[in-house]
Amino acid sequence: MPYFFSLLRVDLTQRKFREERIDESMILKFLGGRGLGAKILFDELEPTTDPLGAENKLLFLTGPLIGTGAPWCVKYTVVTRSPLSGTILMSLAGGFFGPRLRCTGYDGLIIEGRSEESIYLWIDRGRVEFRKASHLWGMTTEECQEEIHEELREPRVQIACIGPAGERAVRLACIISGRRAAGRGGAGAVMGSKNLKAIAVNGTRKVPILEPQGFKELQMAIRKEVPKTDRLKVFGKYGTPKNLLLVNERGIFPTRNFQGGVFEGIREVNHIEQQRRVIREVTCHACPVACGNLTRAAEGPYEGITTEGPEYETFWAFGAQCGNSSIDAIIAADRMCDQLGLDTISTGNIIGFAMECMERGLLKQEELKDLDLRFGNHSAMVEMIRHIGYREGIGDILAEGVRRAADRIGKGSHNLAMHVKGLELAGYDPRGAKGMGIEYATSPRGGCHERGLVSRETFGVAPFIDPLSKEGKGAVVKAVQDVTAVLDSLGVCVFPPHNDGMDMMDIAGLLSFVLGKSITPEELMEAGDRIWNLERLFNTREGFTREDDALPARLLKEPMPEGPAKGHVVELDQLLDDYYLTRQWDNNGIPTPEVLDKLGLAQEGRSVHLHGKGDC
């Protein structure tokens, strides 16, 4: 029997659902998860749909490797139109929800419409129930999950839910499952706008593997290599925070809202200090690395607060970005964001922005009430998270995201708003890593670091490339973006493949055994290219052009004042010319008919032309 995917389409307005089949040819073209989501959203969503309106769709998708037991094949992807950037949004989370979702018998969900009253979905072995959630509304993500567990009394249930931030359509709101977040771009606000508090899943289906023997042997062989791989071992122990010291040493650690690139508080905020606070390691489904850490704040007013993480980005966002060197305050901030359902990167970025606004007199003390929001004041920082999550006071403005907040504050504050297309930037300064400039500018969901993070440039993983050079960066970034599109679409965690744990050959092999059909690494890379182009077409149709592939003026005009990248800005035009050429996009950043034809996207390209929202 040929391979297929089964999706559950749920209409919240009518309270109806039906099962739909995705055939093998779609899986071969778009793989699953992120890629499949791009195809569905492109086909089904009318251009300029209000992201927070009933017409927006919210997709929860897995990939064909999820739940197979192969290492690191774990992530589910939420795909929707972002209320923060207006672009297509793909937001991924690890943990256990993705594999459990597949066990329900459905490989993904397409959520449509809006429920009149607050509800949660309960999907158990193919059965679907719309259940009242009025008693859950207002709860933190932890309380909500506990309550649903109590209600359903099924120990294997996994839950994805929103917190108070998503309920209030805070545009930085995320979706939390366990303690993992589908963090970026405001998917939690979309879920809240649909009055959908949570989705609980359970099931016992064994996911299909058409050639189980070959699959088993290959995945065992991959696992056997793990203890022999230095980089993976180090990554497993420390996780992403291992890079804090390194990125700071390179002078690309954005400090005080990107005013500098070297943080003097790094001696208090780093992986060693975190290790002193780690209670135990935490793992995702089927992972032999276990990079997560449960961390407990050790001192001061935060003593005793525990969180899963913080990750590198969270240490940056509530550390250097806010000029804060209290690691325990960062642990508390991380925990509060998880509880309220807020994306830590965007939240920290915005608070750093507000701190600079205050120091420059663009925000008045009366607007901040009694909050002394200076850089380094961690108690004000932590308090501000709560205000954003509950939309209180100035928090109501910041809850709109940094771009809209700057529009409201005015007085030139948009010059201090560090975002691309409305999505707040992450913890790398592209003035000292030019490829990151391309990635921020062109990532389909806005100012994201993760879809094309060139480890050779940013971290210096061998073979090293010069971070300050512009030459050839277009091709380097494109290659990593395409690989990431493959990993995301298959639901493979990006960290092990980038740390010698698994390569494209292994991934192609695993997929071949699952589908019972030979897939080459080259075909996977072409699929990555196809997915990237389809997402670009989605954004083109929404009216995005080269003008939107912009970086904040600070990164283009203000030379880095310190460190190894001192004197550098991002030469964005030159970098984009090179990148567009490599992608075979025209000078306005729109995919050419030739590249779309080559990738089997000619029809999609023509439909964008017909809508007249871009010259394709």
Added chain:
Amino acid sequence: MSTSMAKVTVKFHGLIMDKDVERAEEYEVTPGTTVRAVMELFVRRHLASLREESLSGDSGKLWETHVVMLNGIGLVPEKQLTTEVKEGDNISIFLPVSGG
């Protein structure tokens, strides 16, 4: 000749000695000493602990997998062999991981 000796700092943030946030050590070397030569001094001094940990004590492997920076600028292995240190230089050695 002590006036012509150059003092350089080596900072190691790797798999070993991670009990400290960073291990910084000063080395006094003669002019013309290459970055690699300073790194070899470092390895010789710490060979025991390098072996103690699971990371190989073979310095060839060390330089292959680690990021080496001179004053924050990355140096590829060939450059480590030809670049000479001067007074006040900082050499940083990291085992990088990918992910952030």
